[in-house]
Structures are given as C-alpha cells and as structure tokens.
Amino acid sequence: MDNQEQHLSADDIYALVKAEGASVGLATIYRTLNLLESAEVVAKRDLGADSACYEFVFAESNQHHHLVCKKCGKVIETEKLLVADLKQRLLVQIGFQVVDCCVQIEGYCQNCR
The missing domain is CATH 1.10.10.10 (Winged helix-like DNA-binding domain superfamily/Winged helix DNA-binding domain)
Structure with missing residues (x-):
C-alpha cells in the first residue's frame, strides 16, 4: 500500500x-x-x-493516462483531461458510454530527445 x-x-x-x-x-x-x-x-x-x-x-476523478519513453522506459502520468473530449464525443455521436479507459502514448521524454 x-x-x-x-x-x-x-x-x-x-x-x-x-x-x-x-x-x-x-x-x-x-x-x-x-x-x-x-x-x-x-x-x-x-x-x-x-x-x-x-x-x-481509483475513482474516475483520479483516472490518468501514461506517456512512456521508448528509450529510457520512464512513465509519465497525465490526467484524464487527455481523453475527456473523446469520451463525450463517443457518447453523443454513437451512444457509446466509456466506463474505463487507459491511454498509453509512446515517444521520447525530455531527457532522451
């Protein structure tokens, strides 16, 4: 814990x-x-x-997503705002309600660029 x-x-x-x-x-x-x-x-x-x-x-208010450095493996967490708009669009446009979402974006951190 x-x-x-x-x-x-x-x-x-x-x-x-x-x-x-x-x-x-x-x-x-x-x-x-x-x-x-x-x-x-x-x-x-x-x-x-x-x-x-x-x-x-944790509760939805604490959902986060991951930015993963492909070189050093560092994981940076980013808040749920990253996909909030997408979740709303899915609900409005096609009636799909997202209950869980884990986004992982891979790239290079500031130290590895």
Whole structure:
C-alpha cells in the first residue's frame, strides 16, 4: 500500500514483500494480483517493460493516462483531461458510454530527445 502511486511488476512486489521479511512465493504474488485484478482493485498495464505492471484503480476523478519513453522506459502520468473530449464525443455521436479507459502514448521524454 505504500507504493500505491507506482507501477510495480510482480517481481517488484515480490522483492518488496521479501524485504519486509515475509515468507511468500512468487506464485502467491501472481495469484493475489489476479484476484485483485478480478475485483477491479488493481489494473494490469503493459507499459513497455519486460513484464506487466500493476497499479491501483481509483475513482474516475483520479483516472490518468501514461506517456512512456521508448528509450529510457520512464512513465509519465497525465490526467484524464487527455481523453475527456473523446469520451463525450463517443457518447453523443454513437451512444457509446466509456466506463474505463487507459491511454498509453509512446515517444521520447525530455531527457532522451
């Protein structure tokens, strides 16, 4: 819970749990993440890393989207305003109500350009 604003892989979570002295296997971490994902507590995200990352799912007012640097892998979060207009247009123009949205834009961060 201390890392709820970070994007952590199962291996990252496993290392954190082991550092706390807990005796837990990596398979247990994966099972727990699958359960939390099914309960919509966490969301699995592919942010271009070697393995999927997980993040806590918050209320719509806290939705964010990801800008991922293709060179260094840095992930920058941006607020929901990025797609607010698109969601409204989908509702008005074709009657499609968006209930969840995860946008990932890949490019190069300021340091890697």
